Amino acid sequence: MDDLEVIIREYKPGDENRIKEICCDTGFLGDPIDSIFSDKELFTDLLVSPYLKYEADNAFVAEVGGRIVGYLLGSTRKDFDKKIRPVILKTAMKMVFRTLNEKYSNHPRTKEYIKWSLTKGWFQRAKHPKNSAHSHVNIEPNYRGRKIGSQLAIAFKKRMKEENLNRYYGIGIGSEARISLDKSLGMNVYSKKATEKFKPEFPDKTIYHVCTYLFTKPSEKYFSVSIHDFTPKYIKELSEIVEELEEREILPVNIILTPNYEEKYNIKDYPEFIKLVKNLRDKDCNIVSHGFNHVSKKGEYGSLTSFIKGVFFNIHNAEFETIDYQESKEKLEKSADILTDCGIETEG
Numbered sequence: 001m002d003d004l005e006v007i008i009r010e011y012k013p014g015d016e017n018r019i020k021e022i023c024c025d026t027g028f029l030g031d032p033i034d035s036i037f038s039d040k041e042l043f044t045d046l047l048v049s050p051y052l053k054y055e056a057d058n059a060f061v062a063e064v065g066g067r068i069v070g071y072l073l074g075s076t077r078k079d080f081d082k083k084i085r086p087v088i089l090k091t092a093m094k095m096v097f098r099t100l101n102e103k104y105s106n107h108p109r110t111k112e113y114i115k116w117s118l119t120k121g122w123f124q125r126a127k128h129p130k131n132s133a134h135s136h137v138n139i140e141p142n143y144r145g146r147k148i149g150s151q152l153a154i155a156f157k158k159r160m161k162e163e164n165l166n167r168y169y170g171i172g173i174g175s176e177a178r179i180s181l182d183k184s185l186g187m188n189v190y191s192k193k194a195t196e197k198f199k200p201e202f203p204d205k206t207i208y209h210v211c212t213y214l215f216t217k218p219s220e221k222y223f224s225v226s227i228h229d230f231t232p233k234y235i236k237e238l239s240e241i242v243e244e245l246e247e248r249e250i251l252p253v254n255i256i257l258t259p260n261y262e263e264k265y266n267i268k269d270y271p272e273f274i275k276l277v278k279n280l281r282d283k284d285c286n287i288v289s290h291g292f293n294h295v296s297k298k299g300e301y302g303s304l305t306s307f308i309k310g311v312f313f314n315i316h317n318a319e320f321e322t323i324d325y326q327e328s329k330e331k332l333e334k335s336a337d338i339l340t341d342c343g344i345e346t347e348g
């Protein structure tokens with residue numbers, strides 16, 4: 001599992017310049033926008049300012065070492081497109097004014113980009129679902145592929161849940177090959193529209209706007225995932241399981257934890273394991289104590305079935321089956337003490 005320490009937090013006014021910087025550094029299919037459009041001020045006036053002006057409470061940033069490396073700007077308003085029209089109109093007027101004043105005389109591609117934006121751009125947009133939230137996400141190149149986008153999405157989904165919204169969409173641009181890949185990965189392509197936005201850069205390719213949306217709250221059916229025998233003995237395997245579940249957005253889950261597994265794996269001796277559990281707790285996973293050591297009383301079994309299991313299959317099958325109430329109580333108290341010492345809050 002990636003050991004990167006990522007902090008996801010809500011937007012603060014002092015973050016604006018850094019967000020705009022990342023937006024410009026990733027504006028051309030993940031690369032800097034400079035070669036396409038040299039006016040970074042107007043570029044971020046279109047893609048960043050509307051969100052921060054009207055829905056700053058739905059903006060989140062990802063920090064690594066105190067430095068912002070990614071962001072999510074979201075909207076949960078049904079009238080967002082209507083609300084931002086004055087901002088878009090003002091920016092369009094600035095584009096025209098600066099073009100007429102030869103501000104871009106040394107950068108012909110900028111003038112071409114503006115011409116496309118004010119003419120064909122309005123008609124080369126993909127449709128999007130009504131009554132849905134949406135988000136705009138960008139991550140620094142060096143931090144892509146490290147689940148930061150997923151963590152930002154989790155924060156936004158919590159906000160959506162508060163407003164009883166069950167889906168959101170995002171706009172992206174890609175070739176037919178990329179769209180096919182997205183579909184194979186399970187992304188729902190809501191609509192697509194051919195665009196000439198980057199035609200000078202890709203004269204032999206057709207680029208599409210892609211609008212995708214994900215359902216984040218099932219309307220009828222639910223299922224629950226539990227990970228049993230959560231112990232330092234299996235930390236490598238458990239880390240891989242958690243990473244896979246997170247990638248598939250199957251969090252939160254139930255963590256069934258044994259504090260002193262087999263009398264050999266006391267979680268107090270494994271700080272990385274404690275860190276993993278606390279991280280899951282922060283992601284709203286339910287932490288449940290699964291006994292104390294998962295060891296049955298040696299040589300004693302309450303039934304033929306438990307004897308067969310204990311001798312031939314699993315010697316740690318029945319921790320509480322052959323002990324009395326007082327012993328059970330003492331074991332659970334020891335379990336609670338270890339968890340308390342480690343600063344792990346449990347559901348039971």
